[in-house]
Amino acid sequence: VENFDDLDDHFRGNITICSKLGQEGVLVLMQESKGAERSGNTSPRHRILPILEDTFTQYPDRHIFISVYTQSVYQIQEVMAACREANRPLVLYDKELRRLVDGLEEIGIDIPRHLIIPVDRTRDHDNTVILISGQGTPLFKQLSNIANNEVDDVQFSQDDVIVIASPVVPGVETVYKSMENDIYKRGGILKVIDHKKVLSMHASKEDLKMMIFMCRPKYYLPVKGEYRMLCANAMIAEEMGIDPDHIRILDNGQMAVFEDGELVSCKMEAELHDTMIDGKENWDIAGVVLKDREILSTDGVMVLAIGLDAKTKKIVNGPDIQTRGFIYLRDSEYITAECTKIMEDIIRENVEQKKYENLETRSQIRDKVSKYLFKTTGKRPMVLPVILEIGQRQ
Incomplete structure (x- = not known):
């Protein structure tokens, strides 16, 4: 997603390259479909920095736990930016998060090292921000463990605040509800970011349209997303004037074969096998x-x-x-x-x-x-x- 009003060089894309490719001729354009059902542009509606700043102002002398998905690198940077602005100590709770931040520093991202403290010094300050990252179910289970004081390295009290910046994706609803109950039982303050207003960083309808307009592909393949999202993406391409016969929604393992700039077949499929999570065959x-x-x-x-x-x-x-x-x-x-x-x-x-x-x-x-x-x-x-x-x- 292009952040047109983000002046950081690390987030500046060169859309003229897409226009140049469109003039030279693009055979196939594949775009992800996770945000294809959303109208408008994603940027700047994906940002959580204003919410974080309001939260820090509202709770100046409380510990604030913030959950983000590990792949949400931009949000992780927003948390660090908010801590820098408010001069609040920051704990990077898990090892994977610390490795990610080290990687950001290696590519030139400015990291507020003077604010980052180890987890065992969390209670040395009254206004520490504890950033917790993870994926889906394990992330919310970790938050439950923290709320129940079932971890050794950090303590949770009834005055603490938990900000849920990680959206509740399909499959984690039950664990999330259990986490909510645990937090309320402990007396903590729960603040859930409304992801109908704050969008995930997937391209929305107008973003997809812009790429189609610049690249002018001969063929269009929607990828990544549930089937209804793939269909929504395909309809966007049709609205942009791409021949419906040149739009293909491929099933898992299905392959599109091109010869001399023409789609000749979608019949070939990769040989896929079920892999039992626990054991082999059907005995288990x-x-x-x-x-x-x-x-x-x-x-x-x-x-x-x-x-x-x-x-x-x-x-x-x-x-x-x-x-x-x-x-x-x-x-x-x-x-x-x-x-x-x-x-x-x-x-x-x-x-x-x-x-x-x-x-x-x-x-x-x-x-x-x-x-x-x-x-x-x-x-x-x-x-x-x-x-x-x-x-x-x-």
Whole structure:
């Protein structure tokens, strides 16, 4: 997005190059579509500096936490500019943000180093600004952790202010609402920038039109965005006089093939495969597997191990009980003692009645122990009995 009224050399684009390319002939123009549904130009409606300045003035002696997405480099610079103007100390909270700022300095951006302080000195000043960056869900979870004082390096109090400069993108709504609740419970002040008024830095309708006007492409390919945004972008190109037959919306993996300045095919597709996030094939998504994972995540697991003589079936080792994510054994000896008794009694009874069978006995132990644990604790951990018959010949 061109900032025509930003006189910083780092943000000055040379639009005459686009006009020159248009005169020479542009075969294909591809433009992103994230802002294609918005009227007008993006600049200067993407700026948050006036809001930051008002906030700093409104809360001169309070700690202010500001969230931005890491890719929003311009907003990060706006935060530093606001701190410089108000002479407020600035904490760059995460490592990735500090690396980004170091990179900006390397390319000549003026960084207010005299204002930047380490996170462990946050409370040395009454008006520190803490800048937190990240992506989507992890960013809002980090803010929740800070609001709940679940981090070691910075403390949050009921007088602190949190400014949400990172828009709520699809997929993070639930985490964002949880973060809001955590902040209000702590008594903090939440200020959310209205992103209907302050736009993201994606090209809006008039910006896209300007590029089409200057480049005069023969073919136009909308890219990046949801399908409705791609369609909105395509309609803008049609409004600008591009032949509808020369506008193509490509699906994932679909390739446009050009020969001698002509589009000859869109039929070729790259070979794409689904990549399972956890495991391979479809075994991991079976209902039983998912149910087991749910049990492990909520109620934990109990493993009961015992050793029997292979011939006499007498107990020669154990029982030994281990739990994970269920109970703390040292505080629950009466529970483990009862589970041990249940296991021993079932084995002895089956041996005496000459109906002992390893698999069936383990099943009986599992059922009876599970019922006892639910009655005693209200939880249903995964119970895994192990009966090792020692001395058994293969």
